[in-house]
Structure formats: structure tokens, C-alpha cells
Amino acid sequence: MYIYEGANLIGSVKQYSGVPQQYIITYNASEKTPDDVRGYLVYNGNWNFYKMNQYTPPDDYKKLALILESPHTDEYSINGVIQRTPNGLLIPQRPANGFAGDQIDKFIQNRPWVNSLRNISDVFEVYIMNAIQYQCSAFDYIQGMTKLISPLRDAIFLEMWNNTKTGTTQFQSDLVDRIMKYSPNVIINACTKGTRTPTLQMRVEGLIQTMASGFYDIDDHPANPGKYRWK
Numbered sequence: 669m670y671i672y673e674g675a676n677l678i679g680s681v682k683q684y685s686g687v688p689q690q691y692i693i694t695y696n697a698s699e700k701t702p703d704d705v706r707g708y709l710v711y712n713g714n715w716n717f718y719k720m721n722q723y724t725p726p727d728d729y730k731k732l733a734l735i736l737e738s739p740h741t742d743e744y745s746i747n748g749v750i751q752r753t754p755n756g757l758l759i760p761q762r763p764a765n766g767f768a769g770d771q772i773d774k775f776i777q778n779r780p781w782v783n784s785l786r787n788i789s790d791v792f793e794v795y796i797m798n799a800i801q802y803q804c805s806a807f808d809y810i811q812g813m814t815k816l817i818s819p820l821r822d823a824i825f826l827e828m829w830n831n832t833k834t835g836t837t838q839f840q841s842d843l844v845d846r847i848m849k850y851s852p853n854v855i856i857n858a859c860t861k862g863t864r865t866p867t868l869q870m871r872v873e874g875l876i877q878t879m880a881s882g883f884y885d886i887d888d889h890p891a892n893p894g895k896y897r898w899k
Contacts, residue, residue: 684817686815690889732785738821740803768891772898773854787882800843856887
């Protein structure tokens with residue numbers, strides 16, 4: 669299966685069990701899910717999370733970037749309906765647009781790293797970002813897909829992240845550029861670990877762990893199954 673960004677070949681991945689046969693996946697730049705300012709994490713006796721329309725921050729607020737690995741199908745949906753242009757391109761909405769976003773809204777203030785933030789500030793503007801802004805699961809690119817196939821997602825992510833055959837590292841540079849644009853004081857790496865070793869999270873960590881001016885930590889993905897799910 670060949671992976672393209674527009675007319676440019678990124679790489680190829682094998683045919684995985686459970687994935688309908690398809691020879692080419694083509695991503696378009698307009699399908700990148702843009703970073704999103706989700707709200708404010710505020711300490712006022714306890715840590716609380718407020719959406720953008722619920723809180724007016726002071727002038728000296730700090731910034732926190734929560735990094736996820738890549739969008740899935742909810743990030744292109746409105747009320748469960750996939751959004752496409754007339755010529756079939758996906759229309760991105762925002763990162764963590766479904767269950768993962770609900771988990772962030774409800775439980776970010778409960779995460780174990782939160783108590784370390786008071787050394788920096790009592791107010792943080794929270795950015796939600798994907799390390800790669802394309803749908804690496806390819807769920808809405810492959811006709812007949814009925815569920816997430818984690819090995820396929822991981823393989824496409826890694827082809828984009830660092831393909832030794834084609835020299836593809838522009839997605840790493842893109843993430844660095846976006847982080848530098850926002851200059852977060854805190855970075856939380858909540859990427860999916862995936863099925864590979866080193867994990868997807870570890871690969872992203874190697875790039876970004878020194879980019880926070882104040883504090884860096886790792887966490888489970890907000891929508892992880894079972895006991896690792898945010899709560």
C-alpha cells in the first residue's frame with residue numbers, strides 16, 4: 669500500500685490482516701487537523717478546567733501543549749457524520765473531537781502531573797495538538813474499514829515520522845515548528861504507545877522532550893482502554 673501526500677510519495681506499508689485491500693492512500697494538505705486551543709487549566713484552591721467561553725484568563729497565563737499522535741475518524745465528524753468536500757476530501761474539525769476530547773474536558777485536572785504545575789503558574793491555556801495532523805489510521809481513506817487496525821495506524825505513522833528509504837522527516841519538522849510557534853511552558857506527551865518498540869510515544873518524546881520551557885511529562889492517551897483510561 670503506497671502512501672502519498674498529494675503527488676509526493678511518502679512510503680509504503682504492507683497489507684495488514686483485517687484491512688480491505690487498497691493500493692494507494694493519498695492525503696491532501698487541506699485534510700490536516702489543525703491545532704486547537706481547548707480551554708484553561710486553572711488553580712483556584714483546586715485545579716479545574718474551563719472551556720474557552722467559560723473563563724477570562726489574566727495577562728500572565730502560561731501555555732500547556734497536550735500532544736496526541738494523530739487524528740482518527742471523530743476528528744472529521746460532526747454529530748457522528750463524516751464531513752467531506754464535494755470532491756471527497758475530508759474536512760477536519762479539531763483534535764480530540766470525540767470521546768478523547770470528552771475525557772480531556774472531564775479529567776485533565778485529575779492527572780498526576782497537574783500538581784507540578786503550580787511551580788510555574790496557576791493558569792494555563794491548553795493547546796491540543798497531533799504529532800502528525802493526518803489520519804494515520806486511514807479509517808476514512810480505505811473503503812470497507814469497520815474498525816481501527818492499530819498495526820496499520822502505527823505503520824503509516826512511522827512511514828511519515830521517519831522513512832529511511834525516502835528521507836521523510838518533514839512531519840517531525842512540522843511538529844517542531846508548531847511547538848516553537850506556541851512556545852508552551854509545559855508539554856505533556858499523551859501519544860498512543862501503539863504496537864511497536866520503541867513506541868510511538870517514545871519516538872515523539874525523543875523529538876520534543878527538551879522543548880518545554882518549564883516542564884515536560886508523559887501520560888497515557890486520554891481514551892486508552894481499560895485501567896489506563898483518563899479518570
